[in-house]
Amino acid sequence: MGDDDAVAKAQAAAQAAAEAAQELQRQAQEAIRKAEEAAAAAQAAADAQAAAAQAAADVAADAARESAAPAPDTASAAGDSGTDATGASVPESPGPNAPLTAAEAGAVAAGYAFDGTALELGALVNGEADPAVQVRIPIAMTNRHGLVAGATGTGKTRTLQVLAEQLSAAGVAVFAADIKGDLSGLATSGEGSEKLLARTRGIGQDWTPASFPVEFFSLGGIGRGVPIRATVAGFGPLLLSKVLGLNDTQESSLGLVFHYAEDQGLALLDLADLRAVLQYLVSDEGKGELDALGGLSKATVGVILRELVAFAEAGADVFFGEPEIDTAEFLRVASDGRGIISLLEVPGVADRPALYSTFLMWLLADLFNDLPEVGDLDQPKLVFFFDEAHLLFADASKDFQAQIVRTVRLIRSKGVGVFFVTQTPKDVPADVLAQLGSRIQHQLRAFTPDDAKALRATVSTYPKSAYDLESVLTSLGTGEAVVTVMNENGAPSPVAWTRLRAPQALMSPTPDAQIDSAVAASPLQAKYGTPVDRESAGEILTAKLNAAAAAAKAAEDAKAKAAADAEYAKQQAAIEKQRAKEQKAAQAEYDRIMRETASKNRSRSTTRSTSRSGSGGAGSMLEQVLGSKATRDVLTSVVEGIFGTRRRR
Numbered sequence: 001m002g003d004d005d006a007v008a009k010a011q012a013a014a015q016a017a018a019e020a021a022q023e024l025q026r027q028a029q030e031a032i033r034k035a036e037e038a039a040a041a042a043q044a045a046a047d048a049q050a051a052a053a054q055a056a057a058d059v060a061a062d063a064a065r066e067s068a069a070p071a072p073d074t075a076s077a078a079g080d081s082g083t084d085a086t087g088a089s090v091p092e093s094p095g096p097n098a099p100l101t102a103a104e105a106g107a108v109a110a111g112y113a114f115d116g117t118a119l120e121l122g123a124l125v126n127g128e129a130d131p132a133v134q135v136r137i138p139i140a141m142t143n144r145h146g147l148v149a150g151a152t153g154t155g156k157t158r159t160l161q162v163l164a165e166q167l168s169a170a171g172v173a174v175f176a177a178d179i180k181g182d183l184s185g186l187a188t189s190g191e192g193s194e195k196l197l198a199r200t201r202g203i204g205q206d207w208t209p210a211s212f213p214v215e216f217f218s219l220g221g222i223g224r225g226v227p228i229r230a231t232v233a234g235f236g237p238l239l240l241s242k243v244l245g246l247n248d249t250q251e252s253s254l255g256l257v258f259h260y261a262e263d264q265g266l267a268l269l270d271l272a273d274l275r276a277v278l279q280y281l282v283s284d285e286g287k288g289e290l291d292a293l294g295g296l297s298k299a300t301v302g303v304i305l306r307e308l309v310a311f312a313e314a315g316a317d318v319f320f321g322e323p324e325i326d327t328a329e330f331l332r333v334a335s336d337g338r339g340i341i342s343l344l345e346v347p348g349v350a351d352r353p354a355l356y357s358t359f360l361m362w363l364l365a366d367l368f369n370d371l372p373e374v375g376d377l378d379q380p381k382l383v384f385f386f387d388e389a390h391l392l393f394a395d396a397s398k399d400f401q402a403q404i405v406r407t408v409r410l411i412r413s414k415g416v417g418v419f420f421v422t423q424t425p426k427d428v429p430a431d432v433l434a435q436l437g438s439r440i441q442h443q444l445r446a447f448t449p450d451d452a453k454a455l456r457a458t459v460s461t462y463p464k465s466a467y468d469l470e471s472v473l474t475s476l477g478t479g480e481a482v483v484t485v486m487n488e489n490g491a492p493s494p495v496a497w498t499r500l501r502a503p504q505a506l507m508s509p510t511p512d513a514q515i516d517s518a519v520a521a522s523p524l525q526a527k528y529g530t531p532v533d534r535e536s537a538g539e540i541l542t543a544k545l546n547a548a549a550a551a552a553k554a555a556e557d558a559k560a561k562a563a564a565d566a567e568y569a570k571q572q573a574a575i576e577k578q579r580a581k582e583q584k585a586a587q588a589e590y591d592r593i594m595r596e597t598a599s600k601n602r603s604r605s606t607t608r609s610t611s612r613s614g615s616g617g618a619g620s621m622l623e624q625v626l627g628s629k630a631t632r633d634v635l636t637s638v639v640e641g642i643f644g645t646r647r648r649r
Contacts, residue, residue, distance in 0.1 A: 098127035099497070104466045109133040111494040114487065116140060117379065119166045121440070121483060122500040123203035131204030135498040137438050139170055141486045143380040143417035145408060145435055149425055150442020155479045156421055157182050159440055160385055161503040163419070164341055167383050168212045173339040175330045176385040177346050177360060184515060185506030186341055187214040196502055199479075203499050210504040213334040214341045216519050219359060220318035221531075223345040224515050226524045228325045228359075229531070233258070233268040235320065235362055242400050243316075243358040244307040251399075253300045256293060257281065266537035270320045271312050273537035278305055280541045316355050322532040327366045329524060331382050357392035361404065364418065368407050371414035381415035389420035390427035405431045425461060426454050433461070437486030440500075443476040465495035472497055 100108070105126050117139045124133035137146075148163075150156050161183060164174045176183055189209040200207035218225035232240070237258045241251035261268050261277050268274055280286040282298045290296050311317075332340045346356050364384060371381075386392065393401065408418055420428055420436070424444065428436075439462075446452045459469040463484060473482060476497070483498045519525060 099468070099472070100126045100466050105130070105133060108135075108494045108496050111487065112136050112485075112496070114138045116488060117170060119163060119170075120205075120501060121162070121481075122205075122498045125480060125497040125499050129203050129499045131202065133496075134204065135483050135496045137485045138488050139167075139172070139379045140376070140488065141437055142167070142172075142383055142419075143377070143412040143415060144437030144486050145412065145417055146419040146438035146440070146485075147425060147428065147433070147436050148385075148419055148421045148440045148442075149423060149427075149444075150481065151423060151445045153478070154442035154476070155481075155500065156442055158479065158503055158507065159442070159481065159500055160387070160419075160421060161186060161505065161507070162501050163383070164385070165210070165212055165504055168339040168341050170379060171333060171337050171339050172379055173331045173333065173382045174341040174385070175344070175363070175382060176341070177344045177356070177387045179346060179387050181345070181509045182507070183343055184214070184216070184345075184510040185503075185508055186212050186343070186510075187518065188506040188510045188514065190502075190504050190506050200502050203501065205501050207502060208504060212341055212505060213336075213338055214343055214518070215329075215332075215522060215524065216515055217342060217344045219344065219346060219356075220320075221529075222315065222318060224512070225343075225345050225519055226522055226528050227531075228344065228363075229319060229321050229323065229528070230359070230362055230366075231267075231269045231322060231324050232271065232274050232320050233262070234324055234366070236365075238400065238403060239358050239362050239365070242396060243355055244304070244311060245395070246304065246307065250300055250303055253296055254304060256290060256296065259293075260290060261537055266540055267535075269322055269534070269536040271308055271317050275305060275308055276541045277537050278308075311355075314352060314355075316352065319355065319359065322534065323528050325528060327363055327370060330363075330367075353388075353391040353394070357388070357394075360386055361392060361407075364407055364411065364416075365403075367416055368411045368414060371411075371416065373413050374415045375413055377415050380412075380417045383417040383419065385419050385421055387421040389422040393427065393429055393432075401429055401431065405429075405435070408432055408435050424454050425458050439482075439484050441473065441482045442480070443478075444473045446474055462495055463492045467495060467497065469495070 098105075105124065108124055109132070112133070112135050114136060118136035119139055119142070121135045121137060123129045123131050124135060126133075148156050148159050157180070160176060164176060164183075164186060167174050178184055189211045192207065192209060197207060216225035217228050219228055221227035237251065237255040241254055246254060257274070257277055258268070260266075260281070266273070266277060268277070278301050281289060281296050282301050287296075330342045334340055344360075364386075367382070367384075374381075392404070396404075411418065419438075420432070422428060425433060425439075425441075441458065444451075444455050444458060446455045455470055455473060458473065462469055462482070467482070469482065476482070477499075479502075480497065480499050483493075483496045485493045487493045
């Protein structure tokens with residue numbers, strides 16, 4: 001009992017030390033997070049200062065243009081649009097219901113007059129759409145990330161499609177999750193109509209139908225598309241803990257298991273491999289493997305195993321395995337120079353929200369790990385649209401959110417831009433929002449007190465403008481949004497009520513037969529289409545456990561044989577001992593009979609010696625007979641028969 005108590009105390013001390021280490025790590029991470037918040041606040045202050053300077057410069061420029069403008073009798077008729085002395089567009093004179101004055105509209109026009117290549121979003125709405133004032137995003141600033149938000153049915157998907165089309169046309173690769181299947185229309189030219197053309201003419205868009213190079217992907221082969229798989233080891237313990245809903249202690253234990261597997265050369269390819277390692281580490285053969293690292297609680301392993309079973313039964317097991325996708329495949333450019341749009345089909349995402357969002361986060365993290373540092377490029381290598389972004393942050397731990405913030409902040413230097421697509425900005429943590437340079441906010445609805453609170457919070461995050469944003473955000477029409485972006489100098493552009501452009505590709509899904517044909521013709525299908533099942537942790541540990549079981553059985557069999565041999569030898573010894581005892585008794589009886597016989601013979605010889613003196617020695621003859629070996633053998637057999645010692649053969 002003393003040894004058991006010592007072991008228990010040692011284990012308790014090790015557990016306490018591990019918990020203390022975790023607490024120190026948490027405190028360090030909290031300190032890092034606070035430092036990052038301070039840095040973000042400082043950056044926000046610098047941005048605000050730059051915005052103020054830009055606004056002052058815009059006002060001065062407007063004043064200079066107004067003072068240099070020709071007299072009314074030589075100018076164009078009131079209400080017409082044109083260009084100023086510098087060639088920049090001059091907005092139309094606002095109508096009676098316009099929220100902006102002419103000077104304010106001019107400031108918006110100047111705020112979006114970028115020199116470099118830009119993505120065209122649409123035209124300023126000032127009572128009516130003003131095609132003279134185009135709202136745009138500098139393509140170089142798309143790696144500063146962005147947010148597309150708005151209530152269901154307000155046009156977020158179409159906005160995403162417009163951005164993807166223009167990025168592809170500019171030679172930038174695009175990755176997007178196709179939640180409802182609508183984005184598959186990017187592969188097919190759009191269909192014009194009088195209503196569509198009237199709208200596009202009204203915002204100054206010269207609309208023509210076009211299709212774009214699209215690669216279709218699916219998670220683990222569920223649905224149509226080239227399968228995207230990840231190994232469990234590549235997925236990592238932090239993301240897996242998030243998707244399994246583990247607490248901090250369980251997450252720490254899972255990290256220890258991953259460390260052990262890597263250290264022992266046990267490849268974690270699928271969920272079966274992870275289950276095998278967990279089961280081994282709490283088995284009699286493996287439970288001592290992690291003693292030096294603090295040990296592993298059997299109860300914790302039980303929780304993780306149960307969550308893994310539920311996870312697999314939900315269909316997640318098909319997402320893990322080989323061949324693992326090379327995320328460099330998402331950066332490809334077509335032969336005509338256009339960026340390839342990678343669309344991930346995710347049917348039934350509502351049934352597996354944590355898996356979907358965490359899997360996309362793995363793709364981002366893998367890109368971050370693999371891509372080299374390139375600094376600020378004229379245009380990004382890839383723009384990643386993270387649809388249904390609220391699923392990523394729901395119930396996320398502080399560590400997980402901290403990882404997202406770090407990835408979003410640093411991945412822009414790898415040439416990757418990230419746009420989060422969700423319903424309200426409150427779905428995205430403040431630390432992430434602070435990293436976003438462009439915002440396209442579609443209509444918000446305020447039917448409940450919580451909605452009204454969220455609306456006020458959203459308005460408070462915009463730069464100061466002439467709009468009554470609470471009113472504007474609830475009155476936007478479908479296909480309209482309030483926009484502010486990061487200009488070429490890194491300052492926020494003026495807030496602009498914008499009527500957005502129409503996609504050139506089909507705004508409904510591409511026919512299934514066309515998608516199937518594109519997938520079959522993809523060069524990636526041969527590379528990733530067939531799953532590979534090589535030797536990994538499951539097979540290695542199964543063989544190890546089988547060998548241990550075989551050795552244990554052989555040892556048990558040897559022990560049983562030794563015991564049987566010993567028992568046989570013991571029985572043989574007892575038999576021999578009994579036989580010797582019986583032989584000794586038989587010999588003693590024989591000797592007694594011989595003595596009695598000899599005594600009787602002597603007595604008879606004495607009494608008859610006189611009368612038989614001439615008989616020729618009959619007594620002597622009897623003694624010879626009785627003393628012969630044959631007689632002894634006969635008597636021995638008789639005695640053995642009497643005592644029951646004669647063995648039957």
